[in-house]
Amino acid sequence: MPPPTALQLSDDHFGIAEVVAPLLDDSVEGAAELTAASPPRLHQTAQMKRLSTPWAVCLTRAEQLAQCRLADGIVLDPACGSGMQLYAYCARLERAGLGIELDSDAALLAAANGKRVWDAHGGDWGAKTQVVLGDGTDAAAALAAAGLPDRPVAVLHVDPARPQDAQRHSLDEMQPPLAELVGSWADHLAEGPVGPAIIIDLSPRLSDAQRQEVGEILGARWRDSPITWEWLSIGRGRIDRLTVWFGGAADPRSPARMLRLLPDGSVVRFAGEPVAEKADHTTSPKPGQxxxxxxxxxxxxxxxxxxxxxxxxxxxxxxxxxxxxxxxxxxxxxxxxxxxxxxxxxxxxxxxxxxxxxxxxxxxxxxxxxxxxxxxxxxxxxxxxxxxxxxxxxxxxxxxxxxxxxxxxxxxxxxxxxxxxxxxxxxxxxx
Structure with a gap:
């Protein structure tokens, strides 16, 4: 594999990419603020669009993260794809970011997309934000390519690629593998009073055993850090997102959080201690109930x-x-x-x-x-x-x-x- 290459945010990168990635037709150009109704106009391939996190979800996460006490440093996404979630964090937190992509075309498009979000929403974060073409599990090489110090990362967010049915696959089959990823970046994360801030997007079909395994991977390094499991739904009778918020990103008072994202971008929340429910078939439903x-x-x-x-x-x-x-x-x-x-x-x-x-x-x-x-x-x-x-x-x-x-x-x-x-x-x- 060639050595990693750092890319500054620039529209010019789009012309180099060897894929067809038109701007989203339903986006709004030049929005002055971050809103669910004004997604940025990003270049995405068909596969990117299918896998990307909806803009309203990106903003909801960014708003939640803005309420956390974070250490100084940048926002890292070691498998950034189109960069939509990374740039939502950067724009809302007013912090520089580092995206890493193994695919050359995706990395070029992500760098071009970052310039579009920066132009639309302003701020100083874009000048120091980079996308590295390289392996997200090789922290030292990525940081060297970007010219960053040893512990520059205040927030690590990752949405690893995964098999469609994650219940039938191990966590190691996700890309990048979680254990390898956490191990590579652990010494480069800036830690606050309750540890580093880590956010991991996971399959909504993850089993209880696999959720426990994720907790063990994180807890092995930071034993006393809090963890919050978050379920997000946009309706349609299914779980749309399952995310673990760890350390400085977690809510110490809430091991579980449930979000329902409404069409207007507003959010209904419940948070606290989870309680297992049992089905009750001791009676039969009757008319009037x-x-x-x-x-x-x-x-x-x-x-x-x-x-x-x-x-x-x-x-x-x-x-x-x-x-x-x-x-x-x-x-x-x-x-x-x-x-x-x-x-x-x-x-x-x-x-x-x-x-x-x-x-x-x-x-x-x-x-x-x-x-x-x-x-x-x-x-x-x-x-x-x-x-x-x-x-x-x-x-x-x-x-x-x-x-x-x-x-x-x-x-x-x-x-x-x-x-x-x-x-x-x-x-x-x-x-």
Whole structure:
């Protein structure tokens, strides 16, 4: 491998790259401030765009990091890609950065992108920010190429490339490997009162054992440093980001943090001690009770208790019927306080139980389900239960056709749940 090469931020680098990387069409040119609604116009290949962190998420992290007490020094991203997250940190913190990229075209584009963010948002950080074409796990070589001292790094952020299904791969298969990366940079990190500030983006599908392994890699070097695990969701019933915030970047009071990023860029947060939940199948849901599908990230974070205290009165009975998968399911005796944004932000759908169907959702059982839906005066009944992919559109079409008699009726959904007497299917009417 050739020796690492340091690149200053410059638009000229784009003309050297041997890839097609047009500017993002939906970006805003010349924004005067960092906002979720004004992403910088960056050069990205199709693969870069697919793998890059959304600008709103980049800003949310930068805002959180700005609240931390950091040592003096630069921001480092040893696998910077397009540079979007690195430059969000640099612009918000007003600190110089160092990006490292193994791919030559990606490094050139990252250097060009840094100039665009610097031009758009101003500040002095860009003059001392560099991108090194080289190996992110060779700290000494990268620092020498950039002409930096031995301990210049105040914040290390990395989003390693990883296999699509990280549960079936070891952490060493991520690139750069975490243990090797941390070992290489450990002696070059400026440490504050609780250790260095480290932020690592990980697969949302990381297993509990792998999360423990990450904690052990960091704790082996800095045993007493705090750690905060953060789950972030932008909706759609899935965990979008899992990030570990360590040392000076962590919140010492909160081992777990749950963020729901709303379309307008605002954030709903819960933070604190995680509590493991258990599914309760000791009773069967009844008409008049409410079933709610909740954002899966909430249960994964272990902070569902904080959310539940806002969602219902302490006098209201509740139990979790399902705690894993993409459709965690909550049963309550009353409706949720959906007028509270911190409650509704984590709700996929909620409805009052109208009936338990006599037959499961099959082609033979569709008429029985329609009887219950018509009795509830529903204009539409959306299938939100486990059904074979090929059968789902057939049944949904049959339901849509059968409910045309109530065009002004309410919306509803069909959901399955384990109960005291086996699996059941419930027709629910949305508020």
């Amino acid at each position: 409410w079933l709610t599908i909740v954002d899966s990230a909430l249960l994964s974070s272990g902070l569902q208790g904080q959310w539940l205290r806002k969602a219902i009165s302490h006098r209201t009975e509740s139990r979790w019927l399902r705690i894993d998968g993409r459709r965690p399911l909550l049963l309550t005796d009353t409706a949720l306080r959906m007028d509270d944004p911190s409650v509704s932000a984590f709700v996929s759908t909620t409805g009052e139980i109208q009936a338990r169907t006599k037959l499961p959702p099959t082609e033979d059982g569709i008429e029985s389900i329609l009887v219950s839906a018509r009795s509830a005066y529903l204009a539409r009944l959306t299938l939100r239960c486990t059904i074979a992919p090929g059968l789902q559109p057939v049944l949904q079409q049959a339901l849509d056709k059968g409910l045309k008699i109530h065009p002004r009726g309410k919306q509803g959904f069909l959901i399955n749940a384990e109960t005291l007497d086996g699996e059941g299917w419930f027709v629910c009417r949305e508020p």
